Amino acid sequence: xxxxxxxxxxxxxxxxxxxxxxxxxxxxxxxxxxxxxxxxxxxxxxxxxxxxxxxxxxxxxxxxxxxxxxxxxxxxxxxxxxxxxxxxxxxxxxxxxxxxxxxxxxxxxxxxxxxxxxxxxxxxxxxxxxxxxxxxxxxxxx
Amino acid sequence: xxxxxxxxxxxxxxxxxxxxxxxxxxxxxxxxxxxxxxxxxxxxxxxxxxxxxxxxxxxxxxxxxxxxxxxxxxxxxxxxxxxxxxxxxxxxxxxxxxxxxxxxxxxxxxxxxxxxxxxxxxxxxxxxxxxxxxxxxxxxxxxxxxxxxxxxxxxxxxxxxxxxxxxxxxxxxxxxxxxxxxxxxxxxxxxxxxxxxxxxxxxxxxxxxxxxxxxxxxxxxxxxxxxxxxxxxxxxxxxxxxxxxxxxxxxxxxxxxxxxxxxxxxxxxxxxxxxxxxxxxxxxxxxxxxxxxxx
Numbered sequence: 376x377x378x379x380x381x382x383x384x385x386x387x388x389x390x391x392x393x394x395x396x397x398x399x400x401x402x403x404x405x406x407x408x409x410x411x412x413x414x415x416x417x418x419x420x421x422x423x424x425x426x427x428x429x430x431x432x433x434x435x436x437x438x439x440x441x442x443x444x445x446x447x448x449x450x451x452x453x454x455x456x457x458x459x460x461x462x463x464x465x466x467x468x469x470x471x472x473x474x475x476x477x478x479x480x481x482x483x484x485x486x487x488x489x490x491x492x493x494x495x496x497x498x499x500x501x502x503x504x505x506x507x508x509x510x511x512x513x514x515x516x517x
Numbered sequence: 518x519x520x521x522x523x524x525x526x527x528x529x530x531x532x533x534x535x536x537x538x539x540x541x542x543x544x545x546x547x548x549x550x551x552x553x554x555x556x557x558x559x560x561x562x563x564x565x566x567x568x569x570x571x572x573x574x575x576x577x578x579x580x581x582x583x584x585x586x587x588x589x590x591x592x593x594x595x596x597x598x599x600x601x602x603x604x605x606x607x608x609x610x611x612x613x614x615x616x617x618x619x620x621x622x623x624x625x626x627x628x629x630x631x632x633x634x635x636x637x638x639x640x641x642x643x644x645x646x647x648x649x650x651x652x653x654x655x656x657x658x659x660x661x662x663x664x665x666x667x668x669x670x671x672x673x674x675x676x677x678x679x680x681x682x683x684x685x686x687x688x689x690x691x692x693x694x695x696x697x698x699x700x701x702x703x704x705x706x707x708x709x710x711x712x713x714x715x716x717x718x719x720x721x722x723x724x725x726x727x728x729x730x731x732x733x734x735x736x737x738x739x740x741x742x743x744x745x746x747x748x749x750x751x752x753x754x755x756x757x758x759x760x761x762x763x764x765x766x767x768x769x770x771x772x773x774x775x776x777x778x779x780x781x782x783x784x785x786x787x788x789x790x791x792x793x794x795x796x797x798x799x800x801x802x803x804x805x806x807x808x809x810x811x812x
Contacts, residue, residue, distance in 0.1 A: 446694065472537070
């Protein structure tokens, strides 16, 4: 699967525009780069389009052990619109942040599903073996 | 060396209302990890905060907590430390609370050197009040209160702290909670005022300084060959470095300076909490009754 095909599948399954799908894929890959050890990343990069594999070059030998889903989702929500119109009561902007996490994980699940189709069983197992349980489970369930 | 405590000891059932992805999640985890690593029990630490999203941290932590009015946690923390010098005192507040309305307290705390660990959750915006620019927002930053871009130049807390004589100055990134936990532990072990400016994304209102933006720019001083945090001139250079490269780690540390509490004459007869009550030591059952009143 090439990059355009990868993004198109996300676009269709997530109900996004092509540009939104690109942004989502990038966000997920950057977030994964924070939690995948460099060794596992090296093993799976060859299965991915180069436009996505490049983000895994950031992977460190040993990811930060204190990273959890709360910080992981931060990489994903940064590209979502979390605000609405101007608040007509006390000023400022209405928030949609409370829904941002759900939407971020929804999009992440779709990207994971498409990622899995690029990997064979061995590569998938290698990837999951390096992921923390809290994200490995989500990857397997996607 | 006392055994490391369990992280869950500092957990509370209070529902956390931070936005999904907020950098504060990593900060609270790092605070708990540092306390656990140093075997500081919940009753041995006081976390003082001000007003803001990050200032909810004491409410979410099983430890002594005190939420003050906007900008004043350093004043309250200093008072707490004077009353009970054996208590570990931390201040946790945002950049608006610490460097805006709390700026005066910041300057003088750095100068006074009370033994307080000060963690600033620096997301370069006022988040709780829904998106106004703050003292550390960059020039030109567009927000609801700066529709044409912020006019002021951003305050540089590292440089201000250094100029005011702070004895421990560090910076970290909320996307690296383990690194942050290590710095917090160092700050807690440091005798004197210890500032950690934590660069954290506000995922709702600051779409410029995101996790990715910081990841592309930060580098670790620990990995920089030859960097000496006791070198004041070198610290000045690092304090002024911002933009394409942002240093994190301990920028400056000087050990052995007397703390504020060390020099207050009124404490020479003992701290207020250790003074005799009514001229005699309270009986054990009286102490237990006193404790029950506060439980």
